[in-house]
Amino acid sequence: GAQSADDAKLEQLKQQGFARVAIANEPPYTAVAADGKVSGAAPDVAREIFKRLGVNDIVASISEYGAMIPGLQAGRFDVVTAGLFMKPERCAAVAYSEPVLCDAEAMLVKKGNPKGFKSYEDIAKDASATVGAPGGGTEEKLALNAGVPRDRVIVVPDGQSGLKMVQDGRIDAYSLPVLSINDLMKKANDPNLEVIAPVQGAPVYCDGAAFKKGDEALRDAYDVELAKMKKSGEFAKIIEPYGFSAKAAMSTTRDKLCAAK
Amino acid sequence: MAWDWDFVREIMPTLIQGVKITILATILGSILAAIVGLGIALARRSENRFVSRSVGWFAEFIRGTPLLVQLYFIFYVLPDIGILLPPLVAGVIGLGLHYGTYTAEVYRAGIDNVPRGQWEAAKACNLNGRHTWTHIILPQAIPPMIPALANYFIAMFKETPLLSAITVLELMNQAKSVANTYYRYIEPMTLVGAFFLVISLCSVVLLRWLEHRYGRIER
Amino acid sequence: MPAPIIKVDAISKSFGAFKVLDGLSMQVMPGEKLALIGPSGSGKTTILRILMTLEKIDGGHIQVDGEQLYHMERNGQLLPADERHLAKMRQKIGMVFQLFNLFPHKCVMDNVTLAPMLTKGTPRAAAEKRAMELLDMVGLADKAKSMPAQLSGGQKQRVAIARALALSPKIMLFDEVTSALDPELVEEVLNVMRKLAAETDMTMLLVTHEMGFAHDFADRVLFFDRGRIVEEGKPDEIFRHPKQERTQGFLKKIIAAGHRV
Amino acid sequence: MPAPIIKVDAISKSFGAFKVLDGLSMQVMPGEKLALIGPSGSGKTTILRILMTLEKIDGGHIQVDGEQLYHMERNGQLLPADERHLAKMRQKIGMVFQLFNLFPHKCVMDNVTLAPMLTKGTPRAAAEKRAMELLDMVGLADKAKSMPAQLSGGQKQRVAIARALALSPKIMLFDEVTSALDPELVEEVLNVMRKLAAETDMTMLLVTHEMGFAHDFADRVLFFDRGRIVEEGKPDEIFRHPKQERTQGFLKKIIAAGHRV
Amino acid sequence: MTQWSGYLGLILQGALVTIELTLMGSVLALIMAFLAGMGRVSRFFIVRALATTYIEFFRGTSIFVQLFWAYFVLPFAGLSLTPLQAGVLALGLNVGAYAAEVVRGAILSVGREQYEACTALNLGRWQGMRHVILPQALLVMLPTFGNNAIELLKATSVVSLISLADLTFQAQVVRSQTGSTLMPFLSVLIIYFALALIISWGVRTLERRMARGLDGVRV
Numbered sequence A: 001g002a003q004s005a006d007d008a009k010l011e012q013l014k015q016q017g018f019a020r021v022a023i024a025n026e027p028p029y030t031a032v033a034a035d036g037k038v039s040g041a042a043p044d045v046a047r048e049i050f051k052r053l054g055v056n057d058i059v060a061s062i063s064e065y066g067a068m069i070p071g072l073q074a075g076r077f078d079v080v081t082a083g084l085f086m087k088p089e090r091c092a093a094v095a096y097s098e099p100v101l102c103d104a105e106a107m108l109v110k111k112g113n114p115k116g117f118k119s120y121e122d123i124a125k126d127a128s129a130t131v132g133a134p135g136g137g138t139e140e141k142l143a144l145n146a147g148v149p150r151d152r153v154i155v156v157p158d159g160q161s162g163l164k165m166v167q168d169g170r171i172d173a174y175s176l177p178v179l180s181i182n183d184l185m186k187k188a189n190d191p192n193l194e195v196i197a198p199v200q201g202a203p204v205y206c207d208g209a210a211f212k213k214g215d216e217a218l219r220d221a222y223d224v225e226l227a228k229m230k231k232s233g234e235f236a237k238i239i240e241p242y243g244f245s246a247k248a249a250m251s252t253t254r255d256k257l258c259a260a261k
Numbered sequence B: 001m002a003w004d005w006d007f008v009r010e011i012m013p014t015l016i017q018g019v020k021i022t023i024l025a026t027i028l029g030s031i032l033a034a035i036v037g038l039g040i041a042l043a044r045r046s047e048n049r050f051v052s053r054s055v056g057w058f059a060e061f062i063r064g065t066p067l068l069v070q071l072y073f074i075f076y077v078l079p080d081i082g083i084l085l086p087p088l089v090a091g092v093i094g095l096g097l098h099y100g101t102y103t104a105e106v107y108r109a110g111i112d113n114v115p116r117g118q119w120e121a122a123k124a125c126n127l128n129g130r131h132t133w134t135h136i137i138l139p140q141a142i143p144p145m146i147p148a149l150a151n152y153f154i155a156m157f158k159e160t161p162l163l164s165a166i167t168v169l170e171l172m173n174q175a176k177s178v179a180n181t182y183y184r185y186i187e188p189m190t191l192v193g194a195f196f197l198v199i200s201l202c203s204v205v206l207l208r209w210l211e212h213r214y215g216r217i218e219r
Numbered sequence C, D: 001m002p003a004p005i006i007k008v009d010a011i012s013k014s015f016g017a018f019k020v021l022d023g024l025s026m027q028v029m030p031g032e033k034l035a036l037i038g039p040s041g042s043g044k045t046t047i048l049r050i051l052m053t054l055e056k057i058d059g060g061h062i063q064v065d066g067e068q069l070y071h072m073e074r075n076g077q078l079l080p081a082d083e084r085h086l087a088k089m090r091q092k093i094g095m096v097f098q099l100f101n102l103f104p105h106k107c108v109m110d111n112v113t114l115a116p117m118l119t120k121g122t123p124r125a126a127a128e129k130r131a132m133e134l135l136d137m138v139g140l141a142d143k144a145k146s147m148p149a150q151l152s153g154g155q156k157q158r159v160a161i162a163r164a165l166a167l168s169p170k171i172m173l174f175d176e177v178t179s180a181l182d183p184e185l186v187e188e189v190l191n192v193m194r195k196l197a198a199e200t201d202m203t204m205l206l207v208t209h210e211m212g213f214a215h216d217f218a219d220r221v222l223f224f225d226r227g228r229i230v231e232e233g234k235p236d237e238i239f240r241h242p243k244q245e246r247t248q249g250f251l252k253k254i255i256a257a258g259h260r261v
Numbered sequence E: 001m002t003q004w005s006g007y008l009g010l011i012l013q014g015a016l017v018t019i020e021l022t023l024m025g026s027v028l029a030l031i032m033a034f035l036a037g038m039g040r041v042s043r044f045f046i047v048r049a050l051a052t053t054y055i056e057f058f059r060g061t062s063i064f065v066q067l068f069w070a071y072f073v074l075p076f077a078g079l080s081l082t083p084l085q086a087g088v089l090a091l092g093l094n095v096g097a098y099a100a101e102v103v104r105g106a107i108l109s110v111g112r113e114q115y116e117a118c119t120a121l122n123l124g125r126w127q128g129m130r131h132v133i134l135p136q137a138l139l140v141m142l143p144t145f146g147n148n149a150i151e152l153l154k155a156t157s158v159v160s161l162i163s164l165a166d167l168t169f170q171a172q173v174v175r176s177q178t179g180s181t182l183m184p185f186l187s188v189l190i191i192y193f194a195l196a197l198i199i200s201w202g203v204r205t206l207e208r209r210m211a212r213g214l215d216g217v218r219v
């Protein structure tokens, strides 16, 4: 029945020799080198695990956040490893692996934090404040849940645009995970900007590899290898150079994150 | 993934917010395109070679490159030289400039379609340049171009989803946003498609009427 | 003997490599009625268009009513005419075209009054009074409110004549004013022109293929061929006893084709 | 006495509310040369176009060469003609248009050979041989490789005649074949037609405003007015002693306008 | 500013994808244009209705919605296309609908007298179309086809929606990876313009070649 169909999925990946992976255009979760080669914490972990599963390579395609889950559902990708943080609603839409990359939320603001933001609630309180976030991302939802009205949450297509919009004063804050913001700051090297991290009241989130509902067998196989790597320390070796904490990922579980309210 | 009418009802108000912005951007963009187009058309007829040539190349360049990239450029690059435009304004300028290069061609065709005999008759009547334009040429040139102009304004309407790239919350952007919130894509995207289809079908009727009223002109 | 009102002196005109007028000279006396005949492409239309300043000349001089047409004297020097000078000279000249060239978006009355009101600042009432006299003269007083599209070809051409007369030019140019008309409508236009010739002392230049009319109408006939005047003289001389071989050949063909001479 | 080759029986034709032909009847004998004259809008072109099946009729019958043109007999019933029947009937008829209607993208030779090759399957060599004979007949053998745009109006019209003849029709229709030509070019076309009339026993119907030519060419003249035949007879009768007032008026006007009769 | 120059290779890869999309999309568009354009003037109601539906549907809904459907919704109907296939399909069908109207217009622009000459010479409907009408109409279509191809080129910039790494998309990637905004956008603008110039030059050359003889100049 379903079980054998699921096994078939892994068999199929083995046969074709690669898995199709959706990644985001967001360092350090992903990085694209000048020669077009994809690296970064998320794809590196995925590549290693698939290798262990007998799938030699991954073919990564950069995708908009908004296009990832529909792409997964439509069978465009076999897995999404893009810093899609686990949340109850998402857990209902896709099948997550155990946690991989964990990060807290941060905000990018002008030097000196002129409006004094510490949390998303602060933005909600200031009737003239605007915050930028990726469309369909965790930060957008956090801001909305904190009471920032829809028209003050600006959907920004990518990190570089968000940074630029803060520099140009189009938005007061741009919110992304801490490491993403730090990477942006490093590249921009702009003394007029400042990072607020972590955002108060925002939980630490962890992403996992997201599979299509129905591919649970593949996901389970993935989990087994992930657990082995976590134990052996290889997991930490891959992600820590990018700034991620392996400990954070190992101190929580999918079940906890998916149940959180 | 089955179609869910309750979900449709739930997201309708949000999408209608987007429709309003879409229509506003189209109207403002059309007005700007109509003005920019006339400006380009007149500049290209200028006696001054430098003016006509450089405006000509500029228009060619705008017409040969994607609006999407132009919008990025206006929104993200212009601030570097101190021009900081709100998203909707940047979007309207992008639309107006881009489609202005199209309407310029319409103006040009409209003006060229006025028979040479009319210019000559105006000269034989000893009218000066300004009188010739305002009393003889433009009154004959503009009515036949109205259908072609309207055609471009409708095309512009269908390109407004590009504005989502520069954070304008028009229909497409709203649809994406609700889709991402609920992880349901078919309903919002289909509604967007249906909405565009309805508006275009109405505009076909409008166009037929305009063509009937003002005569045909080939694109 | 009075001075000629038009003095064309060795003008030449080329379109690209093709020489249309080649050192053409001619003189026209005030009040004279001149017919220009000749084969297709011989330059008849071109000389009228040059007099109306619709084409520029490449060389030579033209004097109209004692003043240079394409040149103006400044401090004893002959300079190319500017638009102001041309506009002044155009006041002396009116033209009626083969294809009428009425303004299709204006009614008959407006076609006739437009130029006087705009160029001479004639008040509307005066312009309309004069227009009615002219329309009456061409037999179209009852059509004042019609649009050009509602008129027959013959009526259009009569309006065009009234329009040209409204500026009271000293010289009128007619370029094949009947050749676009149905045979039955030719006569009404020619009648108007006969009347005009009889009643006014305007100078008139007429290009035509209606040899019969040219014969009755003109004081003098010029025969054009390849941009030159090959023969000229009284109508009887030209039509009954042409001296040049080229003229004889032309008239023979015309007669053979069924035109009355 | 042989049977008429064309028998038009009480046909009527309207454009919208406007009745162009009103119960028109006429007969044409094989080999007869017929001239159709009459004022503009009287339906002359329309009857030719109907015979060429370019317009449909509203009522009445037409027989051509013993067969119904717009009807076909099936089991003793008269049915409206289908495309096959029309194609068969069209083989008997050729037409030359006022504006030549040459195919501008094909050279003279191809204009003449296209129809025989496509409709009769004539081999290229035979079609070209016949075309050369015809072009020779109209005096254009040396223009076989020219494009229509390189020809004068008179030459174009002669090619059009050759093209129509290439299908060897029994009946030829000519609609004002000289009225779009410069006066000097009219004669060359009329010469070709004279030759054609003298050398072949083809039936010919000619609409023309060239009264002189109609007089010389036709065996019989029909005078049309408002969609009816008002008067018919030998050319001398019609042109010298017209009986009907309308005919007299028409001829008077034509003469006044400078046309030879 | 040498930092981003290493990424030029990436941009050129994007240019390759853009060119590929443009070429394949144009071929599909051309086929659809002739099918639907001639369908519009067919004698048969069904054919006319089909052609009209296709044209109005694809001109009516926005290209964004069509792309989204081709890529994300068709798989639910069992038809899973690669991004390139989906892109070519959406672009080709979309531009083909516009070009179909060009084909129709060009066919109708051939004067009635040419059809009548065909009838008078007893050519069949298809014979007349094939030998007389289409060869003349083709010349009328050509310039507008050139414009349509440029429209298609520009429309390829929206395929980033379905994860195709075209020029615009690569510009975004380079921008994120290097932090430089001006250079990637400027360079892709220039590349687009160069491609557009190549298209219009090609079409003009073709047009000149086909027009030979028609204007009375010796062939």
Ligand SMILES: Nc1ncnc2c1ncn2[C@@H]1O[C@H](COP(=O)(O)OP(=O)(O)OP(=O)(O)O)[C@@H](O)[C@H]1O
Residues within 6 Å of the ligand: C015, C016, C020, C038, C039, C040, C041, C042, C043, C044, C045, C046, C047
């Ligand atoms: N704008 C132009 N460009 C190029 N050639 C021209 C132009 N205007 C006129 N010509 C050419 O100049 C020649 C003379 O033209 P023109 O119109 O003066 O002849 P015409 O004597 O009036 O002949 P017709 O009796 O046919 O009117 C013709 O061969 C014509 O083709």
Ligand SMILES: Nc1ncnc2c1ncn2[C@@H]1O[C@H](COP(=O)(O)OP(=O)(O)OP(=O)(O)O)[C@@H](O)[C@H]1O
Residues within 6 Å of the ligand: D015, D016, D020, D038, D039, D040, D041, D042, D043, D044, D045, D046, D047
């Ligand atoms: N397709 C059409 N639609 C409407 N009216 C038409 C059409 N064809 C002809 N007519 C009208 O029918 C009438 C007769 O036309 P027809 O062309 O037969 O006249 P004609 O005798 O050939 O005149 P002419 O000497 O001007 O060529 C005219 O009034 C014309 O306007």
Ligand SMILES: [Mg+2]
Residues within 6 Å of the ligand: C044, C045, C046, C176
């Ligand atoms: Mg002339």
Ligand SMILES: [Mg+2]
Residues within 6 Å of the ligand: D044, D045, D046, D175, D176, D207
């Ligand atoms: Mg006729």
